[in-house]
Amino acid sequence: xxxxxxxxxxxVFGIAxxxxxxxxxxxxxxxxxxxxxxxxxxxxxxxxxGVIGVALIKKYKIRDFHGNPIVFAPxxxxxxxxxxxxxxxxxxxxxxxxxxxxxxxxxGYGFLxxxxxxxxxxxxxYLYGLLRDKLPH
Amino acid sequence: MIDIITQTWSWWxxxxxxxxxxxxxxxxxxxxxxxxNLRTICAASGLGKKVKFFDFNWKSQIWNLVFxxxxxxxxxxxxxxxxxxxxxxISQATITDLNQLGFAAPASLQPAExxxxxxxxxxKGFLVLALGGLMVGFGSRYAGGCTSGHAISGLSDLQVPxxxxxxxxFAGGLIMTFLIFPLIF
Numbered sequence: 001x002x003x004x005x006x007x008x009x010x011x012v013f014g015i016a017x018x019x020x021x022x023x024x025x026x027x028x029x030x031x032x033x034x035x036x037x038x039x040x041x042x043x044x045x046x047x048x049x050g051v052i053g054v055a056l057i058k059k060y061k062i063r064d065f066h067g068n069p070i071v072f073a074p075x076x077x078x079x080x081x082x083x084x085x086x087x088x089x090x091x092x093x094x095x096x097x098x099x100x101x102x103x104x105x106x107x108g109y110g111f112l113x114x115x116x117x118x119x120x121x122x123x124x125x126y127l128y129g130l131l132r133d134k135l136p137h
Numbered sequence: 138m139i140d141i142i143t144q145t146w147s148w149w150x151x152x153x154x155x156x157x158x159x160x161x162x163x164x165x166x167x168x169x170x171x172x173x174n175l176r177t178i179c180a181a182s183g184l185g186k187k188v189k190f191f192d193f194n195w196k197s198q199i200w201n202l203v204f205x206x207x208x209x210x211x212x213x214x215x216x217x218x219x220x221x222x223x224x225x226x227i228s229q230a231t232i233t234d235l236n237q238l239g240f241a242a243p244a245s246l247q248p249a250e251x252x253x254x255x256x257x258x259x260x261k262g263f264l265v266l267a268l269g270g271l272m273v274g275f276g277s278r279y280a281g282g283c284t285s286g287h288a289i290s291g292l293s294d295l296q297v298p299x300x301x302x303x304x305x306x307f308a309g310g311l312i313m314t315f316l317i318f319p320l321i322f
Contacts, residue, residue, distance in 0.1 A: 003203040005165060009158050010204035016158075019142075020151030021225050023212070024246040031229040032307075032314040038148050043288055045152025046159070050293025053160050055182065064166040075281060075298040082298050084293060085279025086287075086305020089273050093306060094313035096269025097247070099284040101171040103270070104205055106247070107303015108212025113252045116263070117270035124274025125175040128189030135279065 014105045022104045025097025031053050081137040092124075143221045157290055167200055170286030172277035174198070174205050238322040265321075272309075280305060 031039035050088050052073055056062070057070050064070050091097050096117045098106060103121065106114040128135075159169040176191065177198040216222075222242040232242045239251050239318035249256065256262035277283040280302045282291065288306070291299020 003200055004153045005161075006167075006200045006203045007207040007210075008204070009161055010207020011211040011214065012207075013158050013204070013216075014208035014213075015215045015219065016146065016151045016154040016211075017208070017217035018212050018246075019146040019219060020148060021145055021246060022151065024225045024227075024243075025248055025251065026225045026227045026231065026235075026243050026246070028301060028310075029235060029314065030227045033231055033232075033234060033262070035228045035230040041148030042152045042155070043284075045149045046155040046289050047292045049153060049156035050159055050289060051295065053156065054293045054295075057163070064164050066166050067311060068166060070163050072294045074204075075296050078298065079301055082280050082287075082301035083305045083308075085276050085281070086302040086311035087312070089276025089280055089283065089302075090306040090309020090311075091313045091317075092269045092272025092276055092309075093284075094310040095265060095317075096273060097251075098269075099171075100175060101283070101285055103273075104209050104211035105215075107244070108209035108214075109216045110213075111247050111252050113254070113257045113266060115255065115265045117273075120267045121268030121274030122175055122178055124271040124276070125172075125222060125278050126184060126188070126191075126274075127205075128181050128275045128278040129176070129179065129184070129188045132190055 013101065014108060017102055017105045018109055023098065023102040023109065028094060028097040081135075084136070092121075100129055142219055144223075145226060156293075159285075165200075169290045170282055171201075171205070171208075171241060172274075172283035172286060174201050175274055176278060177202060238318055240322070261321075269291065274283075276309070 017023050022039065022042055027039055030036045054072065062070060098114065098117060100121060103114050103118045107118065162169045177195045180191040180193060215261035220244065225246050227243060236242070240250050251262065252264060257266065273283070280287065282299070282302065284306070287299040287302040292303065
């Protein structure tokens, strides 16, 4: 039962992604071609509200429902891994038109060919784990 | 009223819902980052015995797998109860550009040229989907996060590494769209 709330949040996420067409390959193309505000509006609204909310959490030291402080761990400093890894991610995002969340929303929506995309995303994750020590970070 | 639900949801409403999801996850003691699930599934499949990167207590991440299952159900509910199945309303400029690459105007949310069963069972179609997924999976772990972990969670916390990652997302996306698409489509 303690996981039910996460399932409900996932359902809201899936519906929001599908109903705003953020799971569409066409929308991702439109974004990368700078031909519509739609995707920028979705991400921009989330980030602006996110910045305000995170600042408020820090200012008022808001705690989570367990009573523990909400902490934001700083990500390790580097340029290489974020720029290289990010670019590889971006190549795949534009090609398949889906990042990991929208992949599974697409599967639920009935685009079963996304199962292939998701499976190979798992393979890609495995390859990263395999090669991690050899990659510049 | 029903129209408001079944037509495309506005960007601000969807964006606000995503921010809300992020805050609820923080309130529940977790954080919003979807691609971690890929690593968790690898670990749960027993790959931790072979590769150290997958040797961690994946059971602490079950909440995120439940979120993933919810996302699949959400997609199903959106399709069967909340939509009219109208084609995605992209701009005319995009339709024109994609026409030149051989893509027909949208008839649903996804192009048949890439996601129909005919496409999946052609060599090129399969390679497009497989390589796309491969690069998303490899890149998101290399960069330490995807759109949710970096572009939403990381930028909300004004983290410089996340900004660099998002710049990378766009660098890769623009290279694919403007340099590689004309070569492969």
